[in-house]
Amino acid sequence: MEKVYGILGGDNRNIKLAKLLAKENNIVYTYGLEEAEELLGISKIYNCNSVEELAFSSGIIVGPIPFSKDGVNVLMPYSNQKITIKECVKKICNNNKLVVGQVSDDIYNLAKDSNLEIVDIMKCEELVILNTIATAEGTIQVLMKNTDTILQGLSVLILGFGKVAKTLAYKLYNMQMDVTCAVRKSTDLAWIKAYGYKEKNIHELSSYVGDYDIIINTIPAIVVGKKEIEKINNETLVVDLASYPGGIDVDEIKKKDIKYVWALGLPGKVAPVTSAKYIRQTIELYL
Secondary structure, three states: OOOEEEEEOOOHHHHHHHHHHHHOOOEEEEEOOOOOHHHOOOOOEEEOOOHHHHHHHOOEEEOOOOOOOOOOEOOOOOOOOOOEHHHHHHHOOOOOEEEEOOOOHHHHHHHHHOOOEEEEHHHOHHHHHHHHHHHHHHHHHHHHHOOOOOOOOOEEEEEOOOHHHHHHHHHHHHOOOEEEEEEOOHHHHHHHHHHOOEEEEHHHHHHOHHHOOEEEEOOOOOOEOHHHHOOOOOOOEEEEOOOOOOOEOHHHHOOOOOEEEEOOOHHHHHOHHHHHHHHHHHHHHHO
């Protein structure tokens, strides 16, 4: 049965999602993707000139994941337009359903006042877990690009042991890297040991942070500050996977001659087609 969808901004995942929905004979209206040449001339995909037009034309609107990178503006890298989150929410106010990722509480409250239902798709456990596969594979790509040796045998310190860290540790361990995970919970320490990795207490990070070839952060809060950065070896590759504001003090690490990569949005960069399929499945599950 033909449905009508709206796509609001976003990265390659939303571009692939628009094409997928159109291929399934759905009508797709877009805003904030006018620079995406891939969508030009495709039957059943129509570009809107305003957010209001998108809202009027669509019942279900799929926005960016994350909704914003700077906490102010809607993420629209394929557009010359700019719109704030608050302005966007106020303009989509005719009983629409907005599906986005990583939404703050104040935006939820604003949406209620605007008669708009927001679904944070990144709260769907299945999608989050599936996304960790692309994030882990993308991280491996980052490591290979930024090192001049093979990864096998290198020592890697992973900060945190959430969903991304679990998948990443598993893949790196099976590549025969020397994997250590640093956490604060005693239960996580026990699980890390059970999986066969080395475990460290993150509260003692400064005492061992200089011992690794690669450091990867997955914690979305500053855990690597000035004290820890001063002890990191200059030949160490440091990668931050955490969303804004990240887990590494950017200003401090830039003062040292350390190779640092803040690798955001890896699923959209390395596997947009697969990610779009996962998003499509999740939308069906929720809606």
